[in-house]
Amino acid sequence: MSQTAILGAGVMGETLLSGLVRAGRRVDNLLVGEKRADRAKELEDRYGVAVVSNVEAAQKSDTIALVVKPQDMGDVLDEIASVLRPGQLLVSLAAGITTAFIEARVPEGVAVVRVMPNTPALVDEGMAAISPGSHCSEEDLAEAEALMASVGKVLRIPERQQDAVTAISGSGPAYIFFVVESMIEAGVHLGLPRSTATDLVVQTLVGSAKMLRETGTHPTVLREQVTSPAGTTAAALRELEIHRVRAAFLAAMEAARDRSRELAEGS
Numbered sequence: 001m002s003q004t005a006i007l008g009a010g011v012m013g014e015t016l017l018s019g020l021v022r023a024g025r026r027v028d029n030l031l032v033g034e035k036r037a038d039r040a041k042e043l044e045d046r047y048g049v050a051v052v053s054n055v056e057a058a059q060k061s062d063t064i065a066l067v068v069k070p071q072d073m074g075d076v077l078d079e080i081a082s083v084l085r086p087g088q089l090l091v092s093l094a095a096g097i098t099t100a101f102i103e104a105r106v107p108e109g110v111a112v113v114r115v116m117p118n119t120p121a122l123v124d125e126g127m128a129a130i131s132p133g134s135h136c137s138e139e140d141l142a143e144a145e146a147l148m149a150s151v152g153k154v155l156r157i158p159e160r161q162q163d164a165v166t167a168i169s170g171s172g173p174a175y176i177f178f179v180v181e182s183m184i185e186a187g188v189h190l191g192l193p194r195s196t197a198t199d200l201v202v203q204t205l206v207g208s209a210k211m212l213r214e215t216g217t218h219p220t221v222l223r224e225q226v227t228s229p230a231g232t233t234a235a236a237l238r239e240l241e242i243h244r245v246r247a248a249f250l251a252a253m254e255a256a257r258d259r260s261r262e263l264a265e266g267s
């Protein structure tokens with residue numbers, strides 16, 4: 001079994017780590033590099049995984065997942081570059097960071113794959129989009145695909161689409177949770193106990209998501225099926241249109257895409 005390192009074990013690094021463990025990966029085939037000592041201890045206690053220096057993790061691994069913030073990526077690459085060797089695979093999960101940025105900082109022959117994951121990977125329902133760098137073989141891409149497939153669905157996409165993907169599925173769970181929060185708050189305004197409102201909204205979300213996936217029916221058709229002529233749903237949807245919610249979603253996702261582009265420039 002090949003050795004995998006995870007450098008940066010915050011929210012997304014732990015999500016990947018826990019998914020690999022759930023998928024049956026033995027912890028002695030995993031190494032973690034994490035800057036914060038308290039966090040390192042937490043992960044050692046929780047998973048029994050060895051937390052070592054970034055250099056040791058990179059040296060001893062075939063595949064190295066880079067899961068630090070985009071702003072920390074340059075430092076981590078500078079730290080490990082001297083121990084990297086051709087044949088190793090770097091899988092970056094950082095928003096905005098291009099494969100060219102990474103390739104410019106590591107020895108030639110080290111393969112790079114860029115991934116945009118999302119947090120539902122924590123419950124094995126992740127959506128990850130992967131793109132190969134310029135020295136990446138089919139075998140390398142398949143390795144990165146298998147890594148992410150342990151926690152959800154994986155799509156192969158051209159790298160030029162990564163900023164848009166980041167805006168849609170990378171940040172996407174936050175928009176959904178924002179809608180959920182807003183609906184729960186509305187339920188409380190309408191006089192429902194908070195726990196009742198929460199149960200109603202969460203199950204409505206899960207049921208609607210399941211309908212989308214299991215029926216394959218277009219969301220417009222599913223929305224129309226709920227919307228009776230001159231009924232309650234039509235009254236609500238008119239308010240959403242008046243308040244330009246559709247336009248707000250477009251503006252929000254354009255802002256996320258633009259921010260992903262800026263992160264590539266290190267800001």
Ligand SMILES: NC(=O)C1=CN([C@@H]2O[C@H](COP(=O)(O)OP(=O)(O)OC[C@H]3O[C@@H](n4cnc5c(N)ncnc54)[C@H](O)[C@@H]3O)[C@@H](O)[C@H]2O)C=CC1
Nearest residue numbers: 008009010011012033034035067068069070072094095117
């Ligand atoms: N949280 C999310 O929903 C998603 C995050 N990502 C990407 O994943 C990456 C990590 O994001 P989060 O996990 O949310 O951030 P986070 O801040 O929770 O985790 C980053 C971790 O890296 C550690 N770290 C920083 N510098 C380090 C170094 N030099 N060596 C070792 N560890 C170091 C930090 O101590 C921290 O634990 C980011 O690049 C982000 O763009 C991508 C998609 C979704």
Ligand SMILES: O=C(O)[C@@H]1CCC=N1
Nearest residue numbers: 094095166170171172
């Ligand atoms: O907010 C962020 O920058 C990261 C990337 C996608 C989701 N979270």
